[in-house]
Amino acid sequence: MREILPSVGIDIGTSTTQVIFSKxxxxxxxxxxxxxxxxxxxxEIIYESPVYTTPLRNEWEIDAEQVKKILFHExxxxxxxxxxxxxxxxxxxxxxxKKKNAGCTAKQLSEIAGDFVVVTAGxxxxxxxxxxxxxxxKLSEICGGLVANLDIGGGTTNICIFxxxxxxxxxxxxxxxxxxxxxxxxxxYMSESIVKISTDIxxxxxxxxxxxKTDLKPLLQxxxxxxxxxxxxxQKTDLLSxxxxxxxxxxxxxLSHIVLSGGVAACVQALNNSADGKIEDEFLYDDIGxxxxxxxxxSLLYEEMDQKSQEKLLPQKETLRATVIGAGNYAVHISGSxxxxxxxxxxxxxxSAVRISLTCKEEIGNIKGEIREQLRLLxxxxxxxxxxxxxxxxxxxxxxxxxxxxxxxxCKVCKQYNLGNQEKPVILIMEEDHGKSLGQALRxxxxxxxNIEGSILSIxxxxxxxxxxxxxxxxxxxxxxxxxxxxxxxxx
Numbered sequence: 001m002r003e004i005l006p007s008v009g010i011d012i013g014t015s016t017t018q019v020i021f022s023k024x025x026x027x028x029x030x031x032x033x034x035x036x037x038x039x040x041x042x043x044e045i046i047y048e049s050p051v052y053t054t055p056l057r058n059e060w061e062i063d064a065e066q067v068k069k070i071l072f073h074e075x076x077x078x079x080x081x082x083x084x085x086x087x088x089x090x091x092x093x094x095x096x097x098k099k100k101n102a103g104c105t106a107k108q109l110s111e112i113a114g115d116f117v118v119v120t121a122g123x124x125x126x127x128x129x130x131x132x133x134x135x136x137x138k139l140s141e142i143c144g145g146l147v148a149n150l151d152i153g154g155g156t157t158n159i160c161i162f163x164x165x166x167x168x169x170x171x172x173x174x175x176x177x178x179x180x181x182x183x184x185x186x187x188x189y190m191s192e193s194i195v196k197i198s199t200d201i202x203x204x205x206x207x208x209x210x211x212x213k214t215d216l217k218p219l220l221q222x223x224x225x226x227x228x229x230x231x232x233x234x235q236k237t238d239l240l241s242x243x244x245x246x247x248x249x250x251x252x253x254x255l256s257h258i259v260l261s262g263g264v265a266a267c268v269q270a271l272n273n274s275a276d277g278k279i280e281d282e283f284l285y286d287d288i289g290x291x292x293x294x295x296x297x298x299s300l301l302y303e304e305m306d307q308k309s310q311e312k313l314l315p316q317k318e319t320l321r322a323t324v325i326g327a328g329n330y331a332v333h334i335s336g337s338x339x340x341x342x343x344x345x346x347x348x349x350x351x352s353a354v355r356i357s358l359t360c361k362e363e364i365g366n367i368k369g370e371i372r373e374q375l376r377l378l379x380x381x382x383x384x385x386x387x388x389x390x391x392x393x394x395x396x397x398x399x400x401x402x403x404x405x406x407x408x409x410x411c412k413v414c415k416q417y418n419l420g421n422q423e424k425p426v427i428l429i430m431e432e433d434h435g436k437s438l439g440q441a442l443r444x445x446x447x448x449x450x451n452i453e454g455s456i457l458s459i460x461x462x463x464x465x466x467x468x469x470x471x472x473x474x475x476x477x478x479x480x481x482x483x484x485x486x487x488x489x490x491x492x
Contacts, residue, residue, distance in 0.1 A: 002027045002041075003476060005086035005483070008114065012054060012067060012105075014094035014154030015178045015263055015285070019049040019074040024087070026476065047078040054096060059189060062096060064105040068112060085114035087473055087483050093126045094155030094176060095191065110349065123158055123172030123245045127151065131160035131167075134261035141165035145256025148231065152264035152296070154178030154289070155191070156245050157227060161253055169253070172245035173230060175223050177264045177289025185211050185283075193243045197222050200239045216288065220295040231258075233300040258301060267293030268302075341439075341457060341482065346474040348457075351389045351427060353486075354378060355466035358392035361402050367409035368416070374466060375417075385417065387424055389457075391464045394432025403434065407441035411449055420446050425455035429470065435460030462486065 005024040011017065025042040055066035075082065090109050092102055099105075130151035131137050140147035140162035151158040155176045161169040174193035181189040187209050190198070198205050201222050205215055226243060228234045232252030240248070260268065267290050271277055282290045296302055356370040357363055371390060379385055390410070395402055410426065413419065419426040428438065439458025446454035457472065464470055464486040473483035 005476065006080065006084055008080075008085055008088035010071065010088075010090040010109070010113065012062070012090065012092045012096050013263075014096055014156070014176060015054060015287070015289075016154070017052040017054045017067060017070060019047075019071065019078075020045055021047040021078045021080055026481075047074075047080075049074045049077070056099075060099060061101045062099045062105045064101065064108050067105065068108065071109070071112065082112060082114040086476065087485075088114060089129075089485060091126060091129065093158075094153050095178070096155070097123075098155075123156060124170045126156075127158035127160040127170040127172060128167050130158050130261050131162060131259075134259050136160065136257075136259040136261075137162045137165055137167075139257060139259065143256055146253050147257045147259060148253065148255050149259045149261060150227065150231075150265075150301070151262040152176060152227075152260065152292075153262040154287070157262075159230065159249065161249065161255075169249050169251075171230060171247060171249045173226065173240075173248075174243045174245050175226060176262075177267070177292045178285070178287040180205075180216075180288045182211050182283055182286050182288075187211055194219070196242050197226075197239065211283070213282070213291065216291060217295075220288065220291055223292065224295045224299045224301070228300050231255075231301060260296075264289055264293050264296065268296055271297060341475050345422060346472065348387065348425075348427070348470075348472040351387050351470045351472065352378065353391045353429070353464040353466060353468040353470055354388050355391045355464070358394060358406075360395060361398075361405070364402070364405045364409055367406070368412050371413055372416075378466065387427075389427035389429050389464075389470050391429045391466070391468075392431075393463075394430035394434060394460070396432055398432075398434055398437075403437050403441050406438055407445045410438075410442050411445040414442075414446060414452075414454075415450060420450070420452050420454045420456065422455050425457055427470075427472070428456075428458045429462050429464060430458075430460050431463050433460050457482075459484065 003026050005026060007022045007024050009020045009022070022043055022045045025044075027041045049070075052070055055063035055070075057063045090106070090113055092106055096102060127149075131149035134149050134151070136147045136149035141164055144164060146168075147162045149158075149160045149162070151160075153176050155174070155178060157173045157175045159171040159173075160167060174191065179191040179194045180187060187205065187207050190205065190207055197203075198219060201218050203215065203219055205219065222239075225234060226237075226240055229236045229240050230248055267279065270279055271290075271293060279290050282294075284290055354371060354374045356367060356374060358367065375385065375388070379388075390413070395406075398406070410428065414426050418424060426442065428435070428442075430438070435458040439456050442458065443454045443456055446452045446456075459472075459482060462484055468486050471485045475482050
């Protein structure tokens with residue numbers, strides 16, 4: 001029953017671009033005679049690329065052609081062809097997301113990276129993947145407490161809070177080591193967030209000015225203070241909300257551990273490993289990454305915390321490669337094994353998720369109306385309705401009549417929106433474990449009421465919300481389960 005899925009992780013970040021290839025092994029972990037439960041049981045990295053500087057055409061555009069050349073070269077070096085890959089992810093992160101051709105670049109990469117290699121950009125997913133790649137998620141499983149991962153990269157700081165291996169909160173701030181770029185001791189670039197911080201502290205730093213470490217120090221200190229505010233070590237100020245990439249944490253958490261990853265964390269590691277605690281060239285990367293790492297080492301975040309709260313910053317499993325390892329090894333989920341699956345045009349990419357409330361039998365009658373309202377909210381401006389998936393929690397342990405009633409309502413939706421054919425299959429994604437029974441009931445209804453054989457994907461044990469996008473791969477493990485990535489696409 002064991003099966004190997006070759007996977008790729010590609011991270012196109014503010015400062016660096018990296019590629020890894022890995023092997024994911026799936027197997028049936030349920031006991032004899034039980035319903036099969038297919039899970040990813042092992043992950044092994046088989047190839048790591050060098051760390052490249054992310055190629056840019058100018059301040060506003062990624063050099064997509066150069067990125068493609070990097071990918072072609074690394075696929076060749078690894079001895080892997082795109083068609084051999086079963087899964088994986090390309091993650092566009094940090095300031096790269098804000099480039100005006102980020103969406104176009106993503107589309108081009110999706111065409112060359114492999115059939116079910118998803119392309120995504122979004123700070124929430126990036127936060128989660130970095131925390132998985134750094135080992136923070138695993139640490140929370142081992143210690144049973146709350147663990148925060150701070151992935152401090154070139155353009156952003158992605159924060160993820162884990163509890164017992166599960167994500168409970170994320171945040172992202174426009175704070176990173178490459179938000180000021182320097183050439184010949186002159187400031188060549190300052191990001192929008194740096195300008196806001198500089199204005200707040202009444203700094204005289206401007207593009208074109210000669211760089212002065214003394215002038216930079218108050219700015220660097222304020223950047224670290226904002227991270228301390230977000231993590232609850234300082235009183236929050238108005239400036240904090242001005243540097244959110246998307247949103248902050250929902251509340252302050254009593255943490256058992258803090259883990260650091262990202263390029264700035266790699267600089268901290270280099271400082272710790274040097275004999276005198278310094279990096280000789282503080283502008284080694286033509287940015288403020290090294291100096292920001294020095295300030296981070298002197299911060300409240302880095303100090304050992306009060307013994308009563310048992311908060312402590314830990315050495316990280318991965319620093320610079322945390323996000324790319326997360327993309328290659330942790331982006332993909334496996335559906336439940338009680339599913340209904342048609343012979344579809346796999347893979348389905350960027351399927352829009354439409355979330356409805358369906359947790360009890362009293363809500364069954366609302367299905368059609370709620371889907372209509374969600375489609376209006378999400379796609380009112382679109383000339384043509386895109387392929388979408390209907391997402392819901394599901395009714396715990398539904399009986400025969402509840403399954404039949406749900407199938408009847410979904411059948412009405414299929415009629416109204418012309419779903420259930422090869423071009424537009426009906427896609428149901430539920431958290432509860434009854435994908436197969438609901439899918440089979442719906443297939444019977446479509447055959448009886450509409451004389452349609454019904455192209456149906458009814459997938460269970462997967463959670464997504466309205467506004468998410470879902471990539472659905474070819475069925476694996478003899479067609480019993482489906483690899484899925486739930487993601488949020490954000491391009492500015």
